[in-house]
Amino acid sequence: MSATETDVRRTQPEGGPTRVAVIQRIVPETPESATYWSTWRDGDGEGYAFEAGQFNMLYVFGVGEVAISISSDPAHPQRLGHTIRSIGRVTNVIKDLRPGDEIGIRGPFGRPWPLHEAEGGDLVVVAGGVGVCPVRPAIETAMRRRDRYRRLILLLGARTPSLLPYQEELDWWLATMERLGVELHLTVDEPEPGWLYGAGVVTTLFPKAQVEPARTTAFVCGPEIMMRFAGKGLLEMGVPPERVYVSMERNMQCGIGLCGHCQLGPYFVCADGPVFRYDRIADLMEVREL
Numbered sequence: 606m607s608a609t610e611t612d613v614r615r616t617q618p619e620g621g622p623t624r625v626a627v628i629q630r631i632v633p634e635t636p637e638s639a640t641y642w643s644t645w646r647d648g649d650g651e652g653y654a655f656e657a658g659q660f661n662m663l664y665v666f667g668v669g670e671v672a673i674s675i676s677s678d679p680a681h682p683q684r685l686g687h688t689i690r691s692i693g694r695v696t697n698v699i700k701d702l703r704p705g706d707e708i709g710i711r712g713p714f715g716r717p718w719p720l721h722e723a724e725g726g727d728l729v730v731v732a733g734g735v736g737v738c739p740v741r742p743a744i745e746t747a748m749r750r751r752d753r754y755r756r757l758i759l760l761l762g763a764r765t766p767s768l769l770p771y772q773e774e775l776d777w778w779l780a781t782m783e784r785l786g787v788e789l790h791l792t793v794d795e796p797e798p799g800w801l802y803g804a805g806v807v808t809t810l811f812p813k814a815q816v817e818p819a820r821t822t823a824f825v826c827g828p829e830i831m832m833r834f835a836g837k838g839l840l841e842m843g844v845p846p847e848r849v850y851v852s853m854e855r856n857m858q859c860g861i862g863l864c865g866h867c868q869l870g871p872y873f874v875c876a877d878g879p880v881f882r883y884d885r886i887a888d889l890m891e892v893r894e895l
């Protein structure tokens with residue numbers, strides 16, 4: 606599939622030009638998701654840069670656009686990773702794309718994870734399932750700047766081992782994290798034979814990780830119910846409310862605060878988020894109690 610000039614001109618609303626990227630590699634992650642690695646078509650990546658936690662609007666030519674977090678390292682903006690779960694009209698077409706196919710990219714949009722606010726203290730990343738994807742660029746950035754954080758703690762969970770993304774890279778991650786003194790704790794709700802790590806929901810990792818609340822900044826990403834319980838748990842442990850952040854998803858259209866599709870109470874998720882202080886949006890989350 607390739608883009609015509611008309612395709613690209615048609616999709617240039619106020620959110621900036623639609624650049625064209627070429628898919629280079631597709632890595633299956635979970636039964637429903639894969640990471641699409643792409644590079645820019647000649648010259649299209651000029652001036653493109655993003656921060657950890659931002660998202661792009663991905664345009665499948667002739668089909669439509671979807672908001673997808675950038676899951677690759679911001680230090681390499683010429684090689685982009687998007688981890689995409691196939692759940693509907695556009696993402697099911699993306700599932701059928703192959704290396705060599707072209708995709709439109711508008712962005713980057715949204716407020717990033719406030720990595721600088723955690724500097725000098727401990728950074729605790731709590732992620733569940735595909736929630737690991739939007740926070741992975743923050744993990745990679747913090748690992749690259751390891752000396753700026755006291756403790757770097759990753760608490761990652763999924764329903765089952767096969768629903769934990771990036772397993773292809775797990776050995777590399779484990780070795781690098783050990784070298785850098787990153788504390789990694791993994792858990793699944795339903796362990797399977799051969800699973801060597803924890804069992805239980807991701808919040809069961811809090812006591813194991815011995816988080817020191819007063820020094821902690823926490824980034825939480827996953828299903829809303831998980832973010833709600835993790836956010837509440839972190840506040841109860843004494844992490845200051847202004848230092849607990851979550852990343853929200855809502856249906857999006859323009860991506861730039863114009864259409865109102867992504868409204869969440871007084872906020873537009875595309876422009877005021879997707880990263881929010883947990884205490885500012887806790888009451889707006891969909892699932893209030895189990």
Ligand SMILES: Cc1cc2nc3c(=O)[nH]c(=O)nc-3n(C[C@H](O)[C@H](O)[C@H](O)COP(=O)(O)OP(=O)(O)OC[C@H]3O[C@@H](n4cnc5c(N)ncnc54)[C@H](O)[C@@H]3O)c2cc1C
Pocket residue numbers: 660670671672673674675687688689690691692693694695696697738739853854855856857874879
């Ligand atoms: C800031 C942001 C970052 C995102 N990052 C990623 C990512 O990294 N990887 C990824 O796979 N997906 C991500 N999403 C979700 C993704 O945008 C939706 O899954 C996608 O729009 C679905 O489009 P579709 O046409 O395939 O499905 P549709 O046919 O539009 O929808 C299928 C079903 O999913 C529901 N739905 C659509 N969008 C959302 C949404 N945002 N949240 C919850 N339910 C929704 C619809 O109501 C419908 O029930 C992100 C969304 C936002 C807002």
Ligand code: FES
Pocket residue numbers: 856857858859860861862863864865866867868873874875876
């Ligand atoms: S998607 Fe249009 S205002 Fe957010």
